Amino acid sequence: MTRLSVNINKIATLRNSRGGAVPSVKDATTNCQKFGAQGITIHPRPDERHITRKDVYEIKPLITTEFNIEGYPSKEFLQMVIEVRADQVTLVPDTHYQLTSDHGWDTWKNLGFLQDVISELKENGIRTSIFVDANPSMIEGAAETKTDRIELYTEPYASLYPINRSKAIEPFVEAAKVADSLEIDVNAGHDLSLENLNYMFKHIPNLKEVSIGHALIADALYLGLETTIQKYLECLK
Template sequence: MTKLSVNINKVATLRNARGGNNPDLLKVAKDCERFGAQGITVHPRPDERHIRYNDVYELRSLLTTEFNIEGYPSEEFVKLVCEVKPNQVTLVPDKPDQLTSNAGWDTEKYLDFLMDIAAHFHEKKFRVSFFVSADKRMIEFSKRAGADRVELYTEPYAATYVQNPEVAITDFLEAATYAKEIGLGLNAGHDLSLHNLRYFHQQIPWLDEVSIGHALICDALYLGLKETIHQYLACLQD
């Protein structure tokens, strides 16, 4: 079964807008688990504009499902991950001031760098995933660098899906099939939503995990968090 990991960055953004602790990030994370989500994802950035480093430490002691920490492997980030000990660390090539993740790693160009980071995290017994585009060469070099999984950057799929789902899925199906053939686990994330998730999963049913934040939190404003999570889970159970 494909797991749903809820990215709670947007909850932290709302909290930080006014200071204080409303909404309560820790309560939302626990509620996501209680309503059926099988994981929680956070992406702490250096400016702490949403998830704060302290949030990550506090979440670790509360969560009972999989904890996924994603981010650029700076010295500070690596230290945080090693101290918190998540189930999975997802490496993304974001610049410090970047608004959101908008590209995957060039795993061929950064092969040695990623290989060293992956080896370090493997010593700590963490699963390592690389955020990559739906490109067979980037997936091949992810394997060479020591990744356990790749997370497919799905914004191009979401952008094309409205016009032509079959065209939108083509590169992703090819990339996902190749990842499976070479023994890599498969995650996906970025702009997946209630509109496009079911089809994506139907075409690639061997997905290990989807990480969804922005769309899910937006849907929760209308549907409520419990119903929203149930609807996303339903998309993954067909």
């Protein structure tokens, strides 16, 4: 079974563009789960341009599935995710004001740092995932950190998919096989959509979770949130 975790950052982006509390991030958290999402993902950034620190603490009591928090493992970020007892923390190598995640970790260059971070998270009972490119060497480095999972950065797949889907999926199939051989579970995320999700799902049988935000929230503008979540769940069958 591949779980669908809905990233609600874009709900917060829309709210923040006007100020106030509409649309409600808390309502989005509750409704996504009610409509079938098997997890909630957020990516709080230091500038709070979408999810804020306050949101992180307000969302936690509403989680009935799994709470996945993405972010760069600064001291402040680690303190926050440990305080709220996230179910999973996905470590990303983003710079302070990066628009969106656009590359995975160099796991060998950052090996000692990642080992220390993951050790601290595991001591606090939090499952860990490292955001990586579909690069066997980087996955081998991830294994050395003792992470539970990797999250494959899937933007290259999504970009090539309309042109040559079989070529687009090849490095991700290979990456998933490498991870499986190293006994690391595999998540995936970034630019996955109703158009390309099912093809990835069919070709990577050991895919544990997909985290989808931008495309899913955009689809919900036209289809409604409940219908949209159901359509994404159908792609994972």
